[in-house]
Amino acid sequence: MELDGVLTNMPIPGEILAKAGDLSDGGELSGGNRPLFALVGDLTLKGRYGVSALFVFKDRLTAFDEKHSGGQATVMFCDIAQAKVKRMYGNAVLRIEGKDGKTLDLLRFTYSVADIGDAAALFVNKINEGEPVDQSLEIVKAAYRNMRSFCPKCGRKLKTPDSECLNCEGKSKVIQKFAKYIKPYVKRLILCLLLSVFTTALALVPPYITKVMVDSVIPGADRSMLLTIILLLLSVYVAQFSVSGIRAYLLRVTGDRIVIELKKDVYAKAQFLPMSFYDKTSTGSVINRINGDTANIQSFMLRITQEAVVQAFTLVGVIIIMLAMDWRLTLLSLIPVPLVVICGRYFGKRVAPMYRRLWRRGTSLYSILSDTIPGVRVIKAFTNEKNTINKYERYANDWLEEDKKASVTVSAFPTVITFLITCGSLIIWLVGGGQVIGDLVSGAQSGITTGVLVSFIAYAGMFYAPVNFFANLNDTYQHTLASAEKILDILNAEPEHDFGKGNKPERIKGKIEFKNVSFSFDRSKKVLDDVSFVIEPGDVVGIVGTTGAGKSTVINLIMRYYDDYEGQILVDGADVKDIDMDHFRGHIGYVQQEPMMFRDTIFNNISYGNPDAHVEQILHAADIANAHGFISRLPDAYDTLLGERGVGLSGGEKQRISIARAVLENPAILIFDEATAAVDSETEHLIQEAIERLIRGRTTLMIAHRLSTLRKANKIMVVDKGQIIEFGPPEELIAMQGKYYKLIQIQSMSEKAREMKEEENLEISIT
Amino acid sequence: MSRMYIDGPEVKITVNDGIFVDLDFYDGRKITMLEPKRLFPISGLTKYITLLDEEGNEAAIIRNVDALLPESRQVILNCLEEYYMIPKIKRLIKRSEKFRIWLWTVETDRGVHTFEIINHIVSIKNLYDGRILIKDANDNRYEIPDFNALDRRSRTLIMPDL
Numbered sequence A: 001m002e003l004d005g006v007l008t009n010m011p012i013p014g015e016i017l018a019k020a021g022d023l024s025d026g027g028e029l030s031g032g033n034r035p036l037f038a039l040v041g042d043l044t045l046k047g048r049y050g051v052s053a054l055f056v057f058k059d060r061l062t063a064f065d066e067k068h069s070g071g072q073a074t075v076m077f078c079d080i081a082q083a084k085v086k087r088m089y090g091n092a093v094l095r096i097e098g099k100d101g102k103t104l105d106l107l108r109f110t111y112s113v114a115d116i117g118d119a120a121a122l123f124v125n126k127i128n129e130g131e132p133v134d135q136s137l138e139i140v141k142a143a144y145r146n147m148r149s150f151c152p153k154c155g156r157k158l159k160t161p162d163s164e165c166l167n168c169e170g171k172s173k174v175i176q177k178f179a180k181y182i183k184p185y186v187k188r189l190i191l192c193l194l195l196s197v198f199t200t201a202l203a204l205v206p207p208y209i210t211k212v213m214v215d216s217v218i219p220g221a222d223r224s225m226l227l228t229i230i231l232l233l234l235s236v237y238v239a240q241f242s243v244s245g246i247r248a249y250l251l252r253v254t255g256d257r258i259v260i261e262l263k264k265d266v267y268a269k270a271q272f273l274p275m276s277f278y279d280k281t282s283t284g285s286v287i288n289r290i291n292g293d294t295a296n297i298q299s300f301m302l303r304i305t306q307e308a309v310v311q312a313f314t315l316v317g318v319i320i321i322m323l324a325m326d327w328r329l330t331l332l333s334l335i336p337v338p339l340v341v342i343c344g345r346y347f348g349k350r351v352a353p354m355y356r357r358l359w360r361r362g363t364s365l366y367s368i369l370s371d372t373i374p375g376v377r378v379i380k381a382f383t384n385e386k387n388t389i390n391k392y393e394r395y396a397n398d399w400l401e402e403d404k405k406a407s408v409t410v411s412a413f414p415t416v417i418t419f420l421i422t423c424g425s426l427i428i429w430l431v432g433g434g435q436v437i438g439d440l441v442s443g444a445q446s447g448i449t450t451g452v453l454v455s456f457i458a459y460a461g462m463f464y465a466p467v468n469f470f471a472n473l474n475d476t477y478q479h480t481l482a483s484a485e486k487i488l489d490i491l492n493a494e495p496e497h498d499f500g501k502g503n504k505p506e507r508i509k510g511k512i513e514f515k516n517v518s519f520s521f522d523r524s525k526k527v528l529d530d531v532s533f534v535i536e537p538g539d540v541v542g543i544v545g546t547t548g549a550g551k552s553t554v555i556n557l558i559m560r561y562y563d564d565y566e567g568q569i570l571v572d573g574a575d576v577k578d579i580d581m582d583h584f585r586g587h588i589g590y591v592q593q594e595p596m597m598f599r600d601t602i603f604n605n606i607s608y609g610n611p612d613a614h615v616e617q618i619l620h621a622a623d624i625a626n627a628h629g630f631i632s633r634l635p636d637a638y639d640t641l642l643g644e645r646g647v648g649l650s651g652g653e654k655q656r657i658s659i660a661r662a663v664l665e666n667p668a669i670l671i672f673d674e675a676t677a678a679v680d681s682e683t684e685h686l687i688q689e690a691i692e693r694l695i696r697g698r699t700t701l702m703i704a705h706r707l708s709t710l711r712k713a714n715k716i717m718v719v720d721k722g723q724i725i726e727f728g729p730p731e732e733l734i735a736m737q738g739k740y741y742k743l744i745q746i747q748s749m750s751e752k753a754r755e756m757k758e759e760e761n762l763e764i765s766i767t
Numbered sequence B: 001m002s003r004m005y006i007d008g009p010e011v012k013i014t015v016n017d018g019i020f021v022d023l024d025f026y027d028g029r030k031i032t033m034l035e036p037k038r039l040f041p042i043s044g045l046t047k048y049i050t051l052l053d054e055e056g057n058e059a060a061i062i063r064n065v066d067a068l069l070p071e072s073r074q075v076i077l078n079c080l081e082e083y084y085m086i087p088k089i090k091r092l093i094k095r096s097e098k099f100r101i102w103l104w105t106v107e108t109d110r111g112v113h114t115f116e117i118i119n120h121i122v123s124i125k126n127l128y129d130g131r132i133l134i135k136d137a138n139d140n141r142y143e144i145p146d147f148n149a150l151d152r153r154s155r156t157l158i159m160p161d162l
Helices: A014-020 A111-128 A133-146 A171-203 A205-217 A223-272 A275-280 A283-325 A327-333 A336-372 A376-381 A385-442 A450-471 A484-491 A551-558 A581-585 A602-609 A615-624 A628-633 A651-665 A681-694 A730-736 A739-766 B070-083 B152-161
Strands: A037-043 A049-056 A060-064 A072-076 A080-087 A091-098 A103-110 A512-520 A526-535 A540-544 A566-571 A588-591 A669-673 A699-703 A715-720 A723-728 B011-017 B020-025 B030-038 B047-052 B058-064 B089-098 B101-108 B111-117 B124-126 B132-135 B141-144
Touching: A014 A049, A014 A060, A037 A111, A037 A133, A049 A103, A049 A111, A049 B111, A060 A103, A072 A103, A080 A111, A091 A111, A103 A111, A111 A133, A171 A205, A171 A223, A171 A283, A205 A223, A205 A450, A283 A327, A283 A450, A327 A385, A327 A450, A336 A385, A336 A450, A336 B152, A376 A385, A376 A588, A385 A450, A512 A551, A526 A551, A526 A566, A526 A723, A540 A551, A551 A669, A551 A699, A551 A715, A588 A651, A602 A615, A602 A651, A615 A628, A615 A651, A615 A681, A615 B047, A628 A651, A628 B058, A651 A681, A715 A730, A715 A739, A723 A730, A723 A739, A730 A739, B011 B030, B011 B070, B020 B070, B030 B058, B030 B070, B089 B141, B089 B152
Parallel strands: A540 A699, A540 A715, A588 A669, A669 A699
Antiparallel strands: A037 A049, A037 A103, A049 A060, A060 A072, A080 A091, A091 A103, A512 A526, A512 A566, A715 A723, B011 B020, B020 B030, B030 B047, B047 B058, B089 B101, B101 B111, B124 B132, B132 B141
């Protein structure tokens, strides 16, 4: 039984239709009483998977669920004050608030159909507001269109409405998508193929010549013939290996071109993918795809276009020759074939999931690299090197365990296949050898000579290779080899020097002194030139200056990211190089312009520098950073995985998490590097509020372009062209009417201009 | 920055409406219509339950549900059970894969269900405590509480995706 012409998210179950009334009998759903649309639920109101449905008519809703009295509930629109969908965790409820103040849960469903539930609720409310039915129905129709529709053939969901079903789309179409990369090189590939056929044909000659040698030339002691045959064989080998070399070169160049084209396209596509894609996919995985998977496709394409043809040619050629030589031995040599095929298929099924798991572990390992290597400053700032190493080791060990498991099967398979092939040659030796001996003893002529036997064994070996190949054609995986050169680059690099290891002052008060510090990255230009200043404990110092003036370098040197500077940096009177690096960095809270979030939960991101922190310390830190509010509103709250599918945080939210991270460190020195540069005014206010709570009683350095964010600073440092040109209380600098004064003037002018512009826009929008 | 923590006996919790609760403190204070939500829905099912008012503002946090009075505990657990739909997979009935779309038919504590997984790399999380968390193509969530407790066939079917 069907309900033709009624919008529905999936076919209405027969039992619901039966309850609703048979169409042909003029029941509930017939004639002019037909519903406008239907929503088939996948949960019962009790929260179990089951059958439920909602029919929406012009004037009422009828829901079918076992929890309703008689399995059915009808509510007239005129009795409804509001319809809404209450979204919970993994499920939602369509709830009706009656004009009598009572609420009724009509239908429960998973997220799979929640969008249609929203549309249904909206429809009801619109109708009650007096909107025409047709107009309101358009909203519902749009929701159905936007919903991921189902493939009419196989019932699977489609990625986008009206898109082709990947399940039903022929494999040929998928191959076609990659075939375009082969197309420009078709002529060259055909040439390679012809060369392959030629070399394969030549490879079939030597075993036959062996037969002639063994049966005629050697027994006949024909030296001139021997020389002729050797020369012939030499020519065959020269031709075979020369052509093979040319073919290998052509194939390699062609393969490289194909893979580069593919990589370029994948990379270009990756640039245009939405950020939501990157929220869901780790960069490590993307890089792995660009580097690894494209090579796999190239390998597969070459296997199909070259090897498959060559192996098929070899197989046919060898069988013809073998049959021509002796059909009985040919049949005997076929005995292991089924076993080789069965083994190949068995192996393929077993090893494919192993490689998939291995790939997964490999990607996880790669993701750690792509997370931590770009975030190495944060790791150092929070002295988290050991934890990072431990995490990497844990994942590396996981990979190793998986690899060990796979190795058993991978190693066993070729051994078994070789054993079977060897057994095949044993059968030929047994039967063929028996025949040859019998002929020698009896003087009879069975047709199997010693030469035939020897060359047959050689052909049998050639015969099993393509059998093995075709048995494993589905096996398209390949290992990705790490670049030894790059690894050595890392291993041979000089480590960070920790001259003061073990020197851990009990308390760091936060006095920072630069004494004639000069620094350059590449010695071509001094980024800092003879810089001297003193920051007292508890000072809040705003560092201002134009881009490239050297503000961040001051911070980088305080953080000890670079040690090869001239002059001296003192902390509490001691040379910073003489203090234990981990200990020192552990006393610095560092908040960057673009905070680095690791692919982990929010909880672990906050506790990054202090993994043993008590949960309530984390909550407290989040509170101070104005982060607890938005975190607790997320579905997974503190368990929310960042950088994973489902959740992406705004810049301001990430910033607040990074502030919470710094709070947890309870640092003596705080550094904010453009912490509010990339956020809107409202978020800036929230972050500013958090910063002001955090900086109380701590030495604080704040780099800021917006001078308004430095209102709490008791000292301002103006950096220009690698030098400190002004340093002191803001009032004094303003009175001096120097660079800081000018910066304020410029900013206030641009602020005014911006405000005027905003006002104009506001007026326009009002009119 | 003061936060109200509830440790247990100081409050009686009763159901208000469905997933909303009322708090009756023994000092006479009363807060109504609060929605319990887990702050750690994956790692701490009964710890740190935040109670939000209708505006989404936090009124209090229950440190540990197990420390509440038995009736109050049950009320909170019922509300959480109602709110959080994370079916526990007991058995994998069928698994198929085509063009990197996985189709699982499973038996859960809420009945038999079929769902799709679009990207098994990010949708299946293998936790170190033996749990496996799964997100389907529509962001519905499922949990295998203990992979090793599954029957052999289910384990064999799932293994390739882990």
